[in-house]
Amino acid sequence: MAAxxxxxxxxxxxxxxxxxxxxxxxxxxxxxxxxxQVAALGRKAPFSGVQRSLGSLPEEARREVGRRxxxxxxxxxxAVEERRVVLQEAEGRRLLESDRVDVTLRGRRPRAxxxxxxxxxxxxxxxxxxxxxxxxxxxxxxxxDWYNFTALNIPPDHPARTEKDTIYLxxxxxxDLLLRTETSAMQIHTMEGQEPPVHIVAPGRVYxxxxxxxxxxxxxxxxxxxAVDEGITFAxxxxxxxxxxxxxxxxxxxxxxxxxxxxxxxxxxQLAVSCFICRGRGCRTCKGTGWIELLGCGMVHPNVLxxxxxxxxxxxxxxxxxxxxxxxxxxxxxxxxxxxYEGDVRFLEQFERVG
Ligand code: PHE
Numbered sequence: 001m002a003a004x005x006x007x008x009x010x011x012x013x014x015x016x017x018x019x020x021x022x023x024x025x026x027x028x029x030x031x032x033x034x035x036x037q038v039a040a041l042g043r044k045a046p047f048s049g050v051q052r053s054l055g056s057l058p059e060e061a062r063r064e065v066g067r068r069x070x071x072x073x074x075x076x077x078x079a080v081e082e083r084r085v086v087l088q089e090a091e092g093r094r095l096l097e098s099d100r101v102d103v104t105l106r107g108r109r110p111r112a113x114x115x116x117x118x119x120x121x122x123x124x125x126x127x128x129x130x131x132x133x134x135x136x137x138x139x140x141x142x143x144x145d146w147y148n149f150t151a152l153n154i155p156p157d158h159p160a161r162t163e164k165d166t167i168y169l170x171x172x173x174x175x176d177l178l179l180r181t182e183t184s185a186m187q188i189h190t191m192e193g194q195e196p197p198v199h200i201v202a203p204g205r206v207y208x209x210x211x212x213x214x215x216x217x218x219x220x221x222x223x224x225x226x227a228v229d230e231g232i233t234f235a236x237x238x239x240x241x242x243x244x245x246x247x248x249x250x251x252x253x254x255x256x257x258x259x260x261x262x263x264x265x266x267x268x269x270q271l272a273v274s275c276f277i278c279r280g281r282g283c284r285t286c287k288g289t290g291w292i293e294l295l296g297c298g299m300v301h302p303n304v305l306x307x308x309x310x311x312x313x314x315x316x317x318x319x320x321x322x323x324x325x326x327x328x329x330x331x332x333x334x335x336x337x338x339x340x341y342e343g344d345v346r347f348l349e350q351f352e353r354v355g
Pocket of ligand 1: 298
């Protein structure tokens with residue numbers, strides 16, 4: 001801009017001021033303001049051209065134009081600052097607005113998890129017996145042949161012992177190690193550790209070589225019960241299980257016992273409860289019989305008492321064992337046991353405590 005004279009310079013400065021102010025004042029955001037500032041005062045702005053060519057003006061004009069350059073720069077800068085304050089306030093208000101809390105809104109409930117249906121049923125079963133004075137005991141899932149079979153009066157040639165039914169561990173140890181096939185093993189542990197009276201329930205996981213289907217799983221849960229004292233009779237067993245059935249399934253429950261065989265009890269029985277789906281009239285769940293088989297039970301076999309060093313002449317007792325999956329399946333009307341293990345949240349979150 002070598003050829004610029006004082007008139008040109010004055011014109012450019014006035015235009016720069018006018019356009020610059022217009023740009024600055026119309027900036028709608030801090031970013032736009034930044035751009036307007038660069039356009040008005042930046043290195044490429046006409047204003048800066050004038051500034052740079054001041055040196056080529058004659059002395060008199062240079063002072064004159066120089067003063068105007070300073071005036072325009074000041075005017076533009078103060079316009080930028082003014083606008084910045086306005087925009088910052090607006091931005092602040094916007095942030096405040098977006099941060100505003102409506103204290104009259106209803107609270108949002110955090111998404112809570114739910115207890116697994118098997119946990120619910122297991123706890124409820126145990127609670128019912130705890131209220132009757134029973135103690136909850138738990139034990140290891142890895143057992144020896146003694147606890148799982150021999151001490152329970154299960155003969156050496158019993159089919160349950162075979163590889164077909166029992167999962168044996170391939171590790172060196174004191175005799176065969178296996179995954180317990182029934183919580184009845186806890187009867188032995190408990191009685192070995194204390195004198196009568198015994199009143200325990202033992203919840204826990206058990207293992208059997210089963211192919212999973214709607215009513216069988218290779219890993220499932222049982223709750224074992226054991227009561228040993230002087231003078232315990234079969235009537236005590238029946239009364240206890242009736243009380244349990246009423247607490248678990250409702251006051252109008254009835255129970256029925258039919259003979260069954262387990263090596264560790266004599267006599268042994270199967271306990272059925274009146275079908276709580278059809279109330280005994282007969283439906284698909286009870287296969288038209290009005291009864292649902294719930295658990296195995298019986299009077300503790302004298303051999304078992306003797307195996308743990310109890311005096312079988314003095315003490316008697318009863319035991320029972322039930323499948324938690326089976327109780328849960330019946331109680332909640334679940335069609336397939338495998339659903340308890342699939343971990344589908346849509347299934348799992350439907351359960352609440354029963355009873
Ligand atoms: N342990 C037996 C089972 O797994 C159930 C049972 C327990 C039967 C105690 C009688 C007494 O089938």
